[in-house]
Amino acid sequence: MSQKIQAVRGMNDVLPSDAPAWQRLHAVAAEVFAAYGYAEIRLPVVERSELFKRAVGEVTDVVEKEMYSFEDRGGERLSLRPELTAGVVRAGIEHGLFFNRQQRLWCSGPVFRYERPQAGRYRQFHQLDVEAFGIATPDLDVEIIALAEALFRRLGVGGFRLQLNSLGTPAVRAAYRAKLVDYLRRFESSLDEDSRRRLSTNPLRVLDSKVPGTRAILEGAPQLPDHLDAPSRAHFETVQRGLSDLGIAYALNPRLVRGLDYYTHTVFEWTSTALGAQDAVCAGGRYDGLVEQLGGPPTPGIGFAIGVERLVLLMRAQEVPLPEAGPQVYFCRFGERADPAAAQLAETLRRRLPGLRLLLNAGGGALKTQLRRADASGARYALILGDDEAAAGRVQVKSLRGEGEPRSVAVSELPAQLAELLELPLLS
Numbered sequence: 001m002s003q004k005i006q007a008v009r010g011m012n013d014v015l016p017s018d019a020p021a022w023q024r025l026h027a028v029a030a031e032v033f034a035a036y037g038y039a040e041i042r043l044p045v046v047e048r049s050e051l052f053k054r055a056v057g058e059v060t061d062v063v064e065k066e067m068y069s070f071e072d073r074g075g076e077r078l079s080l081r082p083e084l085t086a087g088v089v090r091a092g093i094e095h096g097l098f099f100n101r102q103q104r105l106w107c108s109g110p111v112f113r114y115e116r117p118q119a120g121r122y123r124q125f126h127q128l129d130v131e132a133f134g135i136a137t138p139d140l141d142v143e144i145i146a147l148a149e150a151l152f153r154r155l156g157v158g159g160f161r162l163q164l165n166s167l168g169t170p171a172v173r174a175a176y177r178a179k180l181v182d183y184l185r186r187f188e189s190s191l192d193e194d195s196r197r198r199l200s201t202n203p204l205r206v207l208d209s210k211v212p213g214t215r216a217i218l219e220g221a222p223q224l225p226d227h228l229d230a231p232s233r234a235h236f237e238t239v240q241r242g243l244s245d246l247g248i249a250y251a252l253n254p255r256l257v258r259g260l261d262y263y264t265h266t267v268f269e270w271t272s273t274a275l276g277a278q279d280a281v282c283a284g285g286r287y288d289g290l291v292e293q294l295g296g297p298p299t300p301g302i303g304f305a306i307g308v309e310r311l312v313l314l315m316r317a318q319e320v321p322l323p324e325a326g327p328q329v330y331f332c333r334f335g336e337r338a339d340p341a342a343a344q345l346a347e348t349l350r351r352r353l354p355g356l357r358l359l360l361n362a363g364g365g366a367l368k369t370q371l372r373r374a375d376a377s378g379a380r381y382a383l384i385l386g387d388d389e390a391a392a393g394r395v396q397v398k399s400l401r402g403e404g405e406p407r408s409v410a411v412s413e414l415p416a417q418l419a420e421l422l423e424l425p426l427l428s
């Protein structure tokens, strides 16, 4: 045997046992997004590296340390996308989606970051992403937060904490940034190394530090919400009122800043203590300057991204009921005449009984072998067709879960009988 090749570190397979949770999440998400009037957009996994440098920011961890970048055979600098917002904005500009139009969009798929893999943190992970453009008013902030809440509720996961902050306008940020730097400089020698470096490159990011010594210093730091100008404050207060009107609980966190550079005004994050150290399951905020920064018309925007793996972990931990996925019926067949007859009958049953999950035996085998496969498949019923039955136009129906001998049923009666047993609709 030649040597095994393993998956790349931090990149996971989603095995069939996990797939139902993923399917459920995507089905519910698509339904909820449509219910709020959001349309799906599908984007390439690879973009020009330049896009992320300009959108996410050159002095962010994501761009500085975590991007998978390479030169293609034509010499283009490309990157695997580390997030979805930049691509949505790029596509929106390219296809003229932002000219005097409001857009409500969502997309999903894998994103890539070269991080240290651990529980809840991977190098390929998946995001569900929602973005809305062309509306600067706080009613949209409320809508988009309510949309995420609705998704969690419809999925049946709970126990989240929603944290909220406002970063104000770019001018507010700049003024606050100066005050923060003044304060932190006084403690420079006690800051951790990353924070010292960020002090000159991206000081707001220091607020995000998880290092205990730095956190202690931050206790006395000036707080962003105290420095908001009147319009930013009014915006933020309207968002809070709107959330309260909808009965959505939140906590203000003056230190909440997002890891990416383009945020303005409202920022938010849902965390769950059930996730351990990687506790953020959904994060987002307003980014009113981003479209223009990428060469589009001035267009306000707001959005969020959900970490799919983390949400699936919560679905499992909270034992969210999942729809059954395995076959309901296993069709055993043996004999020259029975084999093609069973294949035809299986097609007829699948067509006439929408929702039926029927597994047709393949690869031969004695009745005993086939019944063992039927049992292992988790099906509730086995259908058995041999040459004798085929000649007589009958099929045996055997319950695999519990009582009763196999019953012989006329082929013409079978669709109706199965529909009744499995509570499925029957088409003519």
Ligand code: ATP
Residues within 6 Å of the ligand: 083, 113, 115, 120, 121, 122, 123, 124, 125, 126, 127, 258, 259, 278, 279, 280, 281, 282, 283, 284, 305, 306, 307, 308, 309, 310
């Ligand atoms: P974190 O603070 O956990 O690093 P982040 O601020 O980098 O998160 P975003 O860039 O806002 O995260 O991405 C949105 C969501 O994607 C996060 O809330 C999280 O659920 C998920 N996420 C981020 N990085 C990873 C990762 N490496 N592996 C799995 N999920 C991730």
Ligand code: MG
Residues within 6 Å of the ligand: 259
């Ligand atoms: Mg991160």
